[in-house]
Every structure is written in structure tokens, then in C-alpha cells.
Amino acid sequence: MIRDITLGQYYQVDSILHRLDPRIKLFGTMIYVISLFAFQNITVYICAFIFLVSVIALSKVPVKFIVRGIRGVITLLIMTSFLNIFLTPGTVIWQFGFLKITYEGIVQAVTVVIRLFLLIMGSSIMTLTTTPNQLTDGLERSMRFLNMIRVPVHEIAMMMSIALRFIPILLEETNKIMKAQLARGADFETGNIIKRVKAMIPILIPLFVAAFRRANDLAMAMEARCYKGGEGRTKMKPLKYKGRDFLAYFILISYFVGMLFLGWIDFIPLLIH
């Protein structure tokens, strides 16, 4: 049965990272990811790792939660490394029949695994320390400049938060409808793929009708309280930068500059050649 699916993976605890403005976290994740993929340099990865570990420490989230993100992609990691090890052309260092392992292959595989690992851990930190609503707030505020080219930023952000809000409600609705149809002898498990897809109709149609009904009621309720879009609307908890946010920006920018430098160092021997 559909049980309680916790949206995203927000971990509730009070830490510096949790108190940071969501815009910082979005920015930080972005430059972290760029730094991982712009360069292929072991020093860069080591620095990224140190950065990651310090961020994890600051977040006060237990390590086992962070590692959970990796569990999903373990198979992917293993598969990609295998493909890279055995299929990359280059200087062969070991051969058994037609199976060959190349030096380049190993380098590729290791790079991919390190990158994916650091990437997943890094983005997990963001979702673990920021609630979905904070993220939408952060995005809305960052994208505000798009208002100038007539993009309805507020309305889009409102749609995102309403959608997030309704996911558990609609899951519950699906559960109820499923039970009602099961009570009428419906069977969702047996039969070939076509049969099983057809069996979903008695769930999907009532679900759509329910969603529209709720949307209609919500729209009326919002209008009854004078909602008319983002124009002239104030926020109850506006995002305001605090001292620690500026410090965080400073740290992030220095990190990025440092990474650029380390990355460039790699290029210098190439330039000399």
C-alpha cells in the first residue's frame, strides 16, 4: 500500500546550514557542481571532498542519512565503471582473451565514480537542509529579474508550492480510490502489461476528477481572500540576507576562485608543451 512518502529528504535539526538563506545554498550547489565537472584534476577532487566534509559537519545531519542518497545509484556507479574500464581505447595494461583494461579506462572510471559520488553527496546536503518551500522561495527570489521580460515568476513559484503541498493529499486520495475499486473486485496485479494499464483507468479518472475538484475549491478560497496574483503582494517571511549569508558568499566565492586556480595549474604544463 502507498505509505507515507517523505517528500525530498529534509532533515530537521538546527544548524548554520539550515539557517542559511536558500539562495546561498542554491548558488553554492551550482558552483560546487561546476567545479566538479569543469576540471579533471585530482587536487580539485581532494579539495572538493574536504569542502564537502566540512559542509556535512556544519549541517549536523547524521552521516547515515547523507549516505542514503548513494544507495540508489550504487548499481549505476558499478555499471559505468565497468563500461569505462573495459571499453575505453588506449594503452593496454592487462589482457585476458578479448577483455582488455586500459590505463585511460581506469582513469575515466575513477573520475566518473568520484564525480558522481561527490555530486550526489553535495546535492543531498542541499535537500537535507532546505525544505521544498524554502527552495521555491529561493528560486522565486533569484528569478525575479525575469519579471522584466514578462515571465510570471511569482505565479510559477506559487504553482510549484501548491503542487508540492498537494502531493501527499493526492496520494491519500489515490489510496482511497484504490480501496474502493478493490472492494468492487478490481484487479491491479494479474494480466499482461496492457491489461494492467487498462486496470488503472478506474483509478485515474476519479483521481483526475478529485484533483480538479480540489483545484476549483482552492481557487475559490484563494480568491475569496483577495488573491489576484503577485502584483502588489507582500511576503510574510521575506528572504533577507543576514551577516552569515554574506560570509557564506565570501567563502563560496573564494572556494570557486581557489578551484579555478587549481584547475588552471593543470593547464600550465599543457601550455608549456
Add this chain to the structure above:
Amino acid sequence: MKIIIDHLNHHYEAGTAMEVKALDNVELVIEKAQMIGLIGHTGSGKSTLVQHLNGLLKPSSGTVYIDGEDIFEKGYSLKKLRSRVGLVFQYPEHQLFDETVFKDVCFGPLNLGLSQKEAELSAYEALRMVGLGDDSILQSPFDLSGGQKRRAAIAGVLAMKPEILILDEPTAGLDPRGCREILDLLKKLQKEKEITVIIVSHSMEEVAEYVDRIVVMNQGKIVFDDIPKSVFRHHEELEEMGLRAPEVVYLLEYLRNAGLPVRVDLTTVKEASDEIVKVLEEKRG
């Protein structure tokens, strides 16, 4: 079609920190063609209990015997079970989905393996029983009125010809006339078709004049199981559980305490008014 519920327990999220004991050693026997009112405050376990009766939920321990057979035994066909035990959920009109009311009502019997002709026959009978005419059954279910939709949804379950019919809050959201119509229909089914009817509700007042027996649940346990008049005498305990006896019971007790020698074991407005008139005339005479 006798139902025996034997030492039934159900734990939600068993073994975790959030374990909830939804059913606590429930024991109940329901004879054929009885009409039972299953009353309880929200969270008392009544919905959980009825979902065991048609196999939607499995118990943590205990059994349910229907006609002597253990329904949770391996090999007991759930489809067979659901053809004998019909469960109508709250706001059943939300489960309507097909192009016409008629097609929707055929859904149940077709799932049970009946042929198209047999299914259509059952559907037609069921729609007749709930009082939906030829003009409405060919319409889209979404074009019907609220009361009609509800009756169409109930017909959808009746078409499966259940011997036991369970309805969770069948009168929710209906006006007084709608309530009466549904409850009269259920009484008719019990008397004419000898169907065992279980009505789950949080309002005793409504079901009092229709049911043979009231079973009151609280926190997963059965607290009272008796004829309506007897259950209502415990109205103080009922109030502690967040329930209320019919208003006339309170009125009769008030009058009695004020000195008028009326009987207090009456449940409907008519019975109460007749009694009060009778006692007043005796007093005068």
C-alpha cells in the same frame, strides 16, 4: 451468512516507534439478515474493522469466519469474498468513473467474472433497487445530482449481489430527506433480500430507529453491544467517548428528573412525544 470475529487485533506500523493499536481483541458475532449500527468516534477503529471483513486489511492476529470459513486462510479467494461482502466507502460517488452510469454499475459484476449479459442483468436490477430510472442510467455519472450519484455508487456494489453489505457513513453530506431515502433503502434490502447490513456511523440518533443492534467502539475495543434502547441508557459513558445519545433521551430524562413520570427508554421523536402526551393526559385525568 454468519460472521464471527474472533480475537481480532490490528497494529498499524507494527514494530516502529509509531505503532498504533487500531483493533484491540475485538470479538463480535453477526447473524444473517441483521442490521447493525457500528458507532464510534473518529479513530475508534470502526473503519479498520470493516476493512478486515472484505479482506482489504489483514489482521496482526485473530480471525474472521464467514459461514464457518476462515477468510484469511491461504487459498481463500478474495474475489469470492468480495462478491459476498460488499463494502461501500464514505462518499462513494468519488469512485464513479465510467462513461455511463450503467457501464459503471457493470464494473463490479464483470470483475467477478460474469458474462456481459449476466452483468448487465445484475446492473439493471441493482439500479432498479436503488430507484434510479431508465433516463438517468444512460447519462454520464458526472451529470447526476449528488444524491443520485450516491445511489449509483451503491448500485455498483449491490450489482455484485453481496450477502453482507457494509456502508461507511452512508448519509454523510446528505440533507435530511436524502438520509431518510438511503436508510429506508437499506432497511428494504435487509427485509426483502435478507442482506446483513452494517452501517458505520458516528451518529447514533440517525441509525437508532433502523438497526436491530448497536455496537459501540472506542480506541479499538468494543464497549457496548446491545439493542439501541439499552445502549442509550449509558449516555454518560457515551459522552465521555465523544458520542451522544439521541436528543429525546436527554429530554425524557430531564422531564423525569423534573417530576414527570415518563419512560426514558425511548429513541425516536414520535415515541417520545406520544409518551409525553400519554403521561400528561394521565396526570390531568
